[in-house]
Amino acid sequence: MKLTGRILWLTDDPAHVEQQLAGQNPEFDSAAPPALHFGVNTDAMINGAACTLGYTGEILGPYFLQNFKDSVNVDSVREGGFQVVVGGDAYGSGSSREVAVVAHQGAGIELVVARSFQRIFQENMVYAGLPFTTDFGVIDRLRAGEDLDLASLSQALPPFFRAVSEAGGLMPYGTKVLAGEVGPTYELERAAAPMTCIEKIVAAKAWRGKDQPFGIAAVEPGDQILCEADFRGMHEYTGGMVMDLYQQEWGDAPIHQPDLAAAFEDHFVLIDTDTVPLSVKNKRLAPARELAKQMIEVCERNGIRLHGPGRLKQGVCHRIVVEDYARPGDIIVLTDSHSPTAGVMNAFAFGVGSTAMAFALRTGMIPVTVPKTVRVWVEGDARGVLSPKDLVLHLIGDPFFREEHWRESPTDTCVIQLGGPGLDQWNVDELSVITNMTVEGGLMTGIVEPCKPIREFLQATRGQDYAERLVAPDEGARYVKTIEVNLDEVPLTVATPGDSRNRKPLTEVGEVAIHNIVIASCTGGSLADLRAAAEVLRGRSFADNVRVTVTPSSADVAEAARKEGILALFAELGATVSAPGCGSCIGNGPGIPFEGETTASTTNRNFDRRMGAPGPVYLVSPAVAAASAVTGKLTDPRTL
Template sequence: MKPFSLGKKRIFYYTEDARSVRDQLEGRSFTYTGQPLVFGVSTDTIINGAACTLGYTEPILGPHFLVGKGDVIHEGDVQKGNFSVVVGGESYGSGSSREVAVVAHRGAGIELVIAKSLERIFRENMTFDRLYFTNDMTVIDKLLAGETVDLDVLMEKQLSPLYKSVFFGGGLLEFGKKVIAGKAELPYKAAGRSVKPMTIAEKILARKAVATDAPGGQGLSYSEPGEQLFVKADFLGIHEYTGGHVRSLYEKAFGHNPTDKGVTIRGFNDHFVLIGHDDVPGDVKSKRLASAQALAQELIGFCKEHNLPMHGPGGNLPAGVCHRLVVESYAKPGDVIALTDSHTPTAGVMNCFAYGLGSTAIALGLGTGMIPVTVPKTVRIWIEGEDKLNLVTPKDIILHIIGDPYFREMQWKKEPGDTVIMQFGGPALERFTVDELSVLTNMTVEGSATTGVVEPCTPVIRFLIEKRGMTESDVRSMLVYPDDKATYESVYKVNLADVPVTVATPGDSRNRKPITAVAKTRVDNVVIVSCTGASLEDLKQVAMAIRGHKKLDRIHMVVTPSSQKVYDDAKQLGMIKMFQDFGAVVTEPGCGSCIGNGPGISTKDTITASTSNRNFSGRMGGNGDVFLVSPFVAGVAAVTGELTDPRGWQVVNA
């Protein structure tokens, strides 16, 4: 039992109304009467990027809880407010996989999270780290009436067998260690399962599932949506944003024992590498640089101690954003891939199951080779038709998809623990490159999906042969196809002829608008950046838009290639010089301004057109408005100084 009552503590309602928020924080009388709660409280809002550079413990992060949206909540406000419960709206905990968001709740004194719906990664992180939560809004009235609520009963009702065992077995690391030691039973078996048609995700997870009664301890004849499993990972990655936290958890659980040798593990020094760039404002450097460098050293030290290869400064492998590097060098069809980053689904373009996890789950994987997963429902995204003007890009397509109420409102979700994967298929895939298709999988998480996966298609096969040196027979033997009679939650059809050039308006990636609805909007800052929008194909699109034109003088433009290979290839094609001659700031590879850690940071009074994936308030370093756009639209905006409908744009051939 875990009896819980308010006592002298309070409930904090995170409402849309700033005055209501301030009334609560300043101790004035406040009664919740149904005021709109904030939609999509992101982990960037829960604990902002600047605070993440400071460390990963409760005393450090607690004062920064919810200091991430506008200028309403200030440092220490919630922590000093005597709150033990926070109440949020739909899609609470959206965005990144940073488990420090859970730590920040605890540091601020929060013992219970109540929200209308919770995003997958954040919900799992709370489960693994044993923070209580519920979407049962009637609990609020019970607490206000002075009743005592048994929090353990709340968790019993909403957790499935495996995660129930995890939560009540001391958390993920403790339970996982018991499983490996033979001291705890998994609540699922290989025996008694028949064979049935499966989707791509169901097939991969069934093959990789840890099952103590299966030959070799691995493999199920099928897996089905809603099942929670431990699966064997093929690739695990950590970066410096989370590396210190992972190291702390790993050493607490496993001491200094070597990492599991059955899985490929890489470190990535990519998130902070551009903070010291000359183009970054001095106040940002002073707040972030020293602490960010300290976190980077923790990752470097961990990788050296365990002889783990690492990409980027201090490592022995080429620099770049982790997700682009995983696509370039590591992901293969049928793999299970996980990194401490929510945009791990990028690698799903390679016909594999790639998803983001928090620090605890990755620490378990490093020590045991196994990681937890909820088998998702599958929505098949069938892309067909033709864009006769050749203007619609995968960025437009994915913004169009995730902005649809079906995904924005999670209409596929019937139970609180339901998850979903977008499985991309259809004849229109053939017109795009792997670079372009990876934009689709990358941004599935913005539509509340666990991940995305691309069905076998010519671009993927060609990439593995031409870029990885595989034989065609080897590639075809790896490819994972869905069964003809597989069961889908739905089939969502996209006809390219019906997809407009699309943008996401400020505040959320799901705020879709056709560009015609926002045309003529002033732009001050153009950034070509991130795991989403700085591949070689993206840079080609920007180059096509700006060739033969001049940058508007007042426009600040930044180009940050997503990997060293992208930079080198772009240089060989003459694009780096073109961007520099155009007046853009061109940087070395890294994450950069997407998370407020490099050139192109969005300041309070600027409007930004970005090729990145998120535009939560404050994510890019300031509170200026950020529009998410395709690379071509970004290039045009650098010339015109405004969001511009690209139809009729004069493309000057080389």
């Protein structure tokens, strides 16, 4: 690659971005550039509305970075002739949407340079063939006229990533795996060693080669292992792309164990709700229905079970996986970054892109970079007020996670392993908020050590406690860090607008007027969440000029909340109570901010325009959301 085009520096200063789009080519020092934007996220790379249009570069390229810094217009990047994009730390934060990579390619981007990359986005670049590097010296080499061998960049990658690149991508690599033409890229004969929960799961499910039994004695952080997958899932944002990739490589070849896969119609089911702005429906409804139709057709043709309206249980995929599918010791993957929700079940659950899912559907395996582990040991008393939402916002906003102090190399990954007596005062609903939101802290996932809430949940919902499957860490397992948390010292915490890692104690936020309250999503729509909000609201009323939207996370949650009178309470107070689904979190349902509104939401992500419209979004617990609905400002429920 020779630099025949331009370099787009994604700086913190919008003026720099605007100047480049206007035709200027700043000669920033690659060794000391201006402050680069932290966490350029996948919603910024390709917004939710554009995602409904399709999944090819031709369709998505014009929308790359639309509205970034309120400076980028449709087709600004492609028409500007940009060939290289430069970002800061945590490039690719957020969703697992592989279309973010496709949008780069469709906009003419041939190389991405950033301080660090988030795990799913980095995997998607490897599997889809978009070159990237953390070496800013490459910029100087390109400026000097060097013809850069992009393939050589893969030589800095670990062995599995190199093998995939040399094979031409993950799909052709999968064909070689199935044919027995390639074997494991890692050592099989290893000495046993103490391991963390996730290391033990990976070791037990490690591929040893064609027609060989799974399992090796030990793994360690940084190993790249092909693992047997226990459950694979996708939804309508991704299902069409997954099966299109599958068909391009393998045609009508059968899916490996279709009974261990499912598809979920959950992300678009609420777009046509009455309170969704007409402007949103006009942009998203028709193409969203087309994507859903594509997924339904390919799933019916391939024998994949379908969840959604008029089919199997309706609700957010992550909640249904916890209710019906996840078991301790499983490896669980879905084409959604919030798949770590199921880590609450003592499972290794994580999000993947569309290419990785297509690979998993055909081979039954998923690539895993063995993560480093931070053990979080929880003690103290939440006193019925502090919630897991407060705890996880407090954790991921800590500089150790926000600044990725655990990272030593570009391909490192990290997880949180939760243990301690403090967990026993919460149930699985509540603890799943922590594992879900680990991804918001730049982590691969979270996993809960065997504990009373898991056993009680399994006994109540499955009729057994799966004691033989529970995976406990070994004595002597190695951790990057052990963090001891005393809940008595954790404040009620919010995430201020822009990023879930923008933590602040509620007491330090000041008086913030709130107009839009959203109690919903895989981190805010469980029965425990609805109960917590209802407890605050009983005997009270909403403040004037406050809108409230409530969306149960599954049909089971909705039915239980109906029986307890919770949904009736919300409705009587004037809230919009919707059917189960994943909607307002991504601007696809009721609760989308109106012009001039500030939102308090129990969802997990508050990137700019993430909820489908401009306007600041604060992430809060259900109790704080309910108290804020009563007062019309961010409020500690204990003050009511």
